[in-house]
Amino acid sequence: MELHVKDIIQWLEKTNEKIQLNKDYLTALDQAVGDSDHGINMSRGFHEVVNQVKTKDYTTVSDVLKDTAMILMSKVGGASGPLFGTAFLRFSMGVKGIDPINQDAFTKGLEDALAGIMQRGKATTGEKTMVDVWSPVVNYFKVTTNVQADEVTQTAKQAMEQTKEIMATKGRASYFKEKSIGHIDPGAASSFYIFEALSEVIKGEG
Amino acid sequence: MELHVKDIIQWLEKTNEKIQLNKDYLTALDQAVGDSDHGINMSRGFHEVVNQVKTKDYTTVSDVLKDTAMILMSKVGGASGPLFGTAFLRFSMGVKGIDPINQDAFTKGLEDALAGIMQRGKATTGEKTMVDVWSPVVNYFKVTTNVQADEVTQTAKQAMEQTKEIMATKGRASYFKEKSIGHIDPGAASSFYIFEALSEVIKGEG
Amino acid sequence: MKKIMNDPNRVVQDMLAGMIAAYPNELKQIPATTAITRSEAPVSGKVGLVSGGGSGHEPAHAGYVGKGMLDAAVVGEVFTSPTPDQIYEAIKAVDGGKGVFLIIKNYTGDVLNFEMAMELAEAEGIQVDKVIVNDDVAVEDSSFTIGRRGIAGTVFVHKIAGAIAEQGATLEEVKTVAEKVVNQTRSMGMALTPCTVPAAGKPSFHLEENEMEIGIGIHGEAGIERKPITTADEIASELTEKILTDMDLNNNEEVAVMVNGLGSTPEMELYIVNKKVNQLLTEKGIHIYKTFVGEYMTALEMTGCSVTLLKLDDELKTLLDATSEAPAFRN
Amino acid sequence: MKKIMNDPNRVVQDMLAGMIAAYPNELKQIPATTAITRSEAPVSGKVGLVSGGGSGHEPAHAGYVGKGMLDAAVVGEVFTSPTPDQIYEAIKAVDGGKGVFLIIKNYTGDVLNFEMAMELAEAEGIQVDKVIVNDDVAVEDSSFTIGRRGIAGTVFVHKIAGAIAEQGATLEEVKTVAEKVVNQTRSMGMALTPCTVPAAGKPSFHLEENEMEIGIGIHGEAGIERKPITTADEIASELTEKILTDMDLNNNEEVAVMVNGLGSTPEMELYIVNKKVNQLLTEKGIHIYKTFVGEYMTALEMTGCSVTLLKLDDELKTLLDATSEAPAFRN
Numbered sequence A, B: 001m002e003l004h005v006k007d008i009i010q011w012l013e014k015t016n017e018k019i020q021l022n023k024d025y026l027t028a029l030d031q032a033v034g035d036s037d038h039g040i041n042m043s044r045g046f047h048e049v050v051n052q053v054k055t056k057d058y059t060t061v062s063d064v065l066k067d068t069a070m071i072l073m074s075k076v077g078g079a080s081g082p083l084f085g086t087a088f089l090r091f092s093m094g095v096k097g098i099d100p101i102n103q104d105a106f107t108k109g110l111e112d113a114l115a116g117i118m119q120r121g122k123a124t125t126g127e128k129t130m131v132d133v134w135s136p137v138v139n140y141f142k143v144t145t146n147v148q149a150d151e152v153t154q155t156a157k158q159a160m161e162q163t164k165e166i167m168a169t170k171g172r173a174s175y176f177k178e179k180s181i182g183h184i185d186p187g188a189a190s191s192f193y194i195f196e197a198l199s200e201v202i203k204g205e206g
Numbered sequence C, D: 001m002k003k004i005m006n007d008p009n010r011v012v013q014d015m016l017a018g019m020i021a022a023y024p025n026e027l028k029q030i031p032a033t034t035a036i037t038r039s040e041a042p043v044s045g046k047v048g049l050v051s052g053g054g055s056g057h058e059p060a061h062a063g064y065v066g067k068g069m070l071d072a073a074v075v076g077e078v079f080t081s082p083t084p085d086q087i088y089e090a091i092k093a094v095d096g097g098k099g100v101f102l103i104i105k106n107y108t109g110d111v112l113n114f115e116m117a118m119e120l121a122e123a124e125g126i127q128v129d130k131v132i133v134n135d136d137v138a139v140e141d142s143s144f145t146i147g148r149r150g151i152a153g154t155v156f157v158h159k160i161a162g163a164i165a166e167q168g169a170t171l172e173e174v175k176t177v178a179e180k181v182v183n184q185t186r187s188m189g190m191a192l193t194p195c196t197v198p199a200a201g202k203p204s205f206h207l208e209e210n211e212m213e214i215g216i217g218i219h220g221e222a223g224i225e226r227k228p229i230t231t232a233d234e235i236a237s238e239l240t241e242k243i244l245t246d247m248d249l250n251n252n253e254e255v256a257v258m259v260n261g262l263g264s265t266p267e268m269e270l271y272i273v274n275k276k277v278n279q280l281l282t283e284k285g286i287h288i289y290k291t292f293v294g295e296y297m298t299a300l301e302m303t304g305c306s307v308t309l310l311k312l313d314d315e316l317k318t319l320l321d322a323t324s325e326a327p328a329f330r331n
């Protein structure tokens, strides 16, 4: 696994495609346990990321990720904006000076990103948030010598579906208490798209 | 035809019954060409008339009609309140000093009532208002030597139904212009109940 | 029908009790009536101002009772003009010896009931005069109709007549300025969804999911046209243009603008409408002296809005800016 | 979805343009942001007050910008917290050298974005402090939850913190009084019908024709209970009792009452609710110092209302009564 600037940009583009495609679905998820804006928020954010990132010439992966972070931070809003913003910012810092990034570097970046989300959101696993997808994926990267694209998707997907069973204790969904059970967490779903896109990029370069 | 205080009270009671029974229908008529309150207004007014009139001992028809006028005036509201109020007030004045009232006196009362409505409402026939029922009924009383109960109902009913064909040029219905055509005028309908009740009283006294 | 109420036949009484409870020092209810006056009424040496009409238009009319605006508002049943006896009580209660002025919206019911009350009061020796507000350009103003309806522009009449009365003007002076406001005010409204009279229980008209009605009245009376919903810009343009066609407004003249919500329209949307109204007037060289955006004259929970323009001169500007302490109009 | 708008993705921009058009002398927009400040900002020697949150709650928050209340409001997309960069711009724009105070409603999104902006501003050497408003007793306040939501009571924090800041208080003094207000304010709401986020196009929840939801949030978040609609008296009692259970209010103590409409509820119904709230408090010997009935913190076109009680002392009374020139809060 070796990711260059162009791969990272492709990752962002693929993520954006999936989010635009599933904008209404994400919003519908947020309708069940939130305030009906998650798809709109993510769509606005990633649309802008892709728009801006493609106009620039990047020499480092870290710079792409840093811009992504700043754009998400200033375009998404709500709870997910600062959280995904922080994730990509920490990711960018974690892989600074490494180009292209190999699996180790990527794993380090992901780990820092997750730590950023958890710290910013004061969240841990089992609270029905995006953490419940990021955490098992990070873990998969950490324990796997040779990361497999399909396994990334698989891990993220299972984790996302698993959030159905959880009662939310963080974020807006926590107001729904028991009623939050039975619904996939919106931020978990958008995180899944991020990792599904990643897996497609890995496969492409594989 | 000879109407005593008790007959007039019966007339009011029968009118009230019909109006309560058709309250929603009158409101529905007013929904089509007005503001959905005519049934509510008339129901409130006649309910109060019957309630108050039965608690008093009247010696003259004129007094019953005067109280009726004052109660309608202060309870019905809207356009129909002052109009029916004026009608009964003029009626009361027209039959003052005559007891019981025979057909001539009654006709005089009705005539004065109609004149009151027309003057207060600055209305004439053919404008899709209660005038279009009162006018032919008054006319029937004027030209008929021996008033027949069924003919009173008949005249009022036909006149009421005739208001369907008219385009309103007075009252709230006039805002509906052509769209007012095809609907019975609410005030015409409540006037019909007044005369249908009258006819039943006349019939009862034989 | 989903409403927060107790008995649908007692909404007016309950509302008035709730208003008096909210403003115990500012407002009082005339016992055994549905009329509300300022607590200091009658103000001696001041023309008393009385308005009113059916309820369901809140904050109109009781919300405009207060120093600098009305002395009394007479509240009828929902969408039903109050009765002469109630109006008469209000006239008596605010007569401070300088006469009483009635502000009546041009509906048959309102006109008949207020005029009868006026006759009763005059018979008692109270000097009474009136103005009839007819700002709604959706209705043709010809001798073949009963004339235009009074809608949101009525609030400008309350404000300005109220201000001059507060300054100690005579009944005639109040009437003169009130008539000027009426002559220089035009409005038009539109709706997206109907409203339900509590005691009726059913919506007073029906609009399809994609339909709106232009020129609708504040009781749901027919407007000019039903058609598919367009953009806020197009709605604002249609209302404004129709008003301007009927107004004698030249380049560089000044207006007050009111963008009024009919009940359920989020304030956000009213501001979106105001953006376009403002742009249109500015493009035509008309100067906007002051803008009012909010719910001033509603139709229960109808969704929709109206636009009102008032052509100003120095006198009207001063009076518009004068202090008002009415609960629903503070400046 | 029936809305008066142009592009559902541009409602916030259009609204802000319409607001600035309405109050060109009072408000200004920070260029290239969705933040609105008083036109005279920054006021030197005065603590700058910044609040904000998602839009759709109008008149909150931009309607509370003005002398005696906020210096700036940062407006997010509908129901979506504004982003740190926007909040940061607002902080810079109102910093008059005496520090900036943030009034934040307790939602994860709002807290995260405002705190990040605070960090940015502090990094630039601006002194910033904050209060987090959490008045909604419908949510359990325990260490196992993210705590109570901020709803209509936030307006009292704006008003009172705004008044003391206007008097020249220090950042610490503003914080002290703001925290006092937060500690002494409790609210609860209920809804009869949902609302629709413009860009989502579909209602955010569903209630049956005879159903209401008690304790609902101002973005449609779940409440305490769904049940058949009851009377206004029962609704008022349920909200008030739940608030009182959580408040330390004794006989003879004084409160301010707010009966707030969520968007589509006719003012008539709010007064009907106030009647009962007033009666309940009076029966308990609680003295009502001042009552506010109207739309202060809405949820687009949601039908429903909330009740807020603020326990007062002499300091808070004086500050509550102080002059405010904000468009949506004049006294």
Ligand SMILES: Nc1ncnc2c1ncn2[C@@H]1O[C@H](COP(=O)(O)OP(=O)(O)O)[C@@H](O)[C@H]1O
Residues within 6 Å of the ligand: A030, A034, A035, A037, A038, A041, A042, A077, A078, A079, A080, A081, A083, A117, A120, A121, A122, A123, A128, A129, A130, A131, A170, A171, A172, A185, A186, A187, A188, D079, D080, D081, D108, D109, D110
């Ligand atoms: N404290 C938190 N920690 C981690 N993730 C969180 C937290 N709070 C919320 N989230 C995530 O954010 C998502 C909601 O995002 P979004 O709908 O855009 O924001 P908002 O809730 O402000 O409307 C949730 O589905 C959840 O995954």
Ligand SMILES: Nc1ncnc2c1ncn2[C@@H]1O[C@H](COP(=O)(O)OP(=O)(O)O)[C@@H](O)[C@H]1O
Residues within 6 Å of the ligand: B030, B034, B035, B037, B038, B041, B042, B077, B078, B079, B080, B081, B083, B117, B120, B121, B122, B123, B128, B129, B130, B131, B170, B171, B172, B185, B186, B187, B188, C079, C080, C081, C108, C109, C110
């Ligand atoms: N100018 C008028 N002359 C005679 N009758 C009228 C006039 N205006 C209205 N009406 C009658 O009043 C009826 C409406 O009464 P109602 O609905 O109670 O009052 P409102 O129109 O004020 O709501 C109409 O159906 C019509 O018969």
Ligand SMILES: [Mg+2]
Residues within 6 Å of the ligand: A030, A034, A035, A036, A037, A038, A078, A172
């Ligand atoms: Mg959300």
Ligand SMILES: [Mg+2]
Residues within 6 Å of the ligand: B030, B034, B035, B036, B037, B038, B078, B172
């Ligand atoms: Mg009617």
Ligand SMILES: [Mg+2]
Residues within 6 Å of the ligand: B035, B037, B078, B079, C054, C079, C080, C081, C109
């Ligand atoms: Mg009526």
Ligand SMILES: [Mg+2]
Residues within 6 Å of the ligand: A035, A037, A078, A079, D054, D079, D080, D081, D109
């Ligand atoms: Mg949100």
